[in-house]
Amino acid sequence: MAKNKFQAYFDEKAPERVVLVKLLTGKNEEEALASLNELWRLTETSGGEVAARLIQYKDKPDPATYIGSGKVKELAELCKNAEITLAVFDCELSPSQIRNLEDCLPEVRVIDRSMLILDIFALHATTGEGKLQVELAQLKYTVPRLTGQGINLSRQGGSAGIAARGPGESKLETDRRYIKRRIASLENQIAEMEKNRMVQRAQRERSGICRVTVAGYTNAGKSTLLNFLTNAGILAEDKLFATLDPTTRRFRLPSGNNILLTDTVGFIRNLPHHFVKAFKSTLDEVKYADIIILLMDASDSECLNQAEVTRRLLSELGADNKPLLYVFNKCDEAEKAEGGFLLPKIEGAESDTVFCISAKTGEGVNILVKKIDELREKIKK
Ligand SMILES: Nc1nc2c(ncn2[C@@H]2O[C@H](COP(=O)(O)OP(=O)(O)OP(=O)(O)O)[C@@H](O)[C@H]2O)c(=O)[nH]1
C-alpha cells in the first residue's frame, strides 16, 4: 500500500519503516545514547521498524530544521533509498520545525519523542479516564504539530500510522475553535473523574489502611510485582508503558495486617510539561501513598539513571517526603551478568532501605514484605 504524509497506514505485515534522528551536542553523551536506545524501544513498541539511525554532532540545534541543512539533505536521501516513511527525532520539535522538515522530506512524516510516547499511550489506553487523558495531551501537543500537514487524526480501526492514532472513535476535527472547546470539555470530564478518585482516596485514608505504591521507570516490573503479591492479573509485558491506569489491591502482611498496594504508570526521561499535566490525576497516585517502592530494573545498565529520573518526577509530583524503599528488581537476570550482581550504593539511602528481588521468581520478595510490615507499624504509631 502506498504511503504518503496525508494518509498513514499501519500494516501489521509491513511495519512502518522508521529512521531515528539524534543531535549530539557533546554534553552528556552517555545519557544521549541511552535516550536514543530508548527511542528505538519506543518505536518498536509503537509498531515501527527501525531501519536507520542518523546522528549529527552539533553544538546547538538549528532553529529552522533542528539538524543542519546538509544533514536534512542526507536524511532525505536516506529515506528515499531505504524506503523510510517516518522520521522520529529524539527531542522536542516545534510545529514550525516539523513543517520545515516535512517540506524537505516530501514522502516522510516527521514526529518527535513526545508524539511517539503519546502514540503508545493512545495504543495502550483502555479505560475511559486513560483515553480522555491521552486525547487531551494529543490535542495540546500532537495536533498543533500535525494539523499544518492536513493529517486526519482519526482512528480507523487501529489502521492509522504511528502518532496518527487518536483515542476516540470519532474524527478529531482540526478546526481551532473545535479543539479549544474539546480541550475545555476534556478538562471538565477529567476534573469530574478526579473528584471520584479523591472520594476513593479519602475513603482509603479513613480506613487507616497503609497505602504502598509501586513507582518506577517504565518496564521495571511494577505490574509483575503486584501480580506476584496479589494475583492482580494486570497485563505485564516486555513493552514500554504497558500500564496506564493505576490498579490497587489489598495485600495481607505476615503480621496479619492489610495494606493497599498500587501499581502505577511508569516514568520516562524528558516528559513534556503538557504531558505531566494531562496525566496528573494518574501520576498523582504517588502523592497519596504512605510508603513508596521505587522499583528499578537491575538488569538494565541504565538503572541508576532511571532511578534518578524517577526520584526527580516524584519530587515534582510532591511525593519526595515519603518513606522510600529502593528495590532492584530482575535480580535473576542481573545475576547472569559476568561477576554476578553487586547491589549498587544509593546516595542518601540507608542500607536497610535497599533491596534486591525478582518479581518473577519471588526471590527476596519476603524480605521486602517484612520491611513493609515494620514500616507500617512505625507509621501507624
Ligand atoms: N527476568 C525477570 N523479568 C522480569 C521481572 N519482573 C518483571 N520482568 C519482566 O519485565 C517486563 C516488564 O514487566 P512489567 O511488570 O510489565 O513492568 P512495568 O514496570 O509494569 O512496565 P510498564 O507498565 O510498561 O511501565 C515483563 O516482560 C516481565 O516479565 C523479574 O524479576 N525478572
Ligand SMILES: [Mg+2]
Ligand atoms: Mg505495568
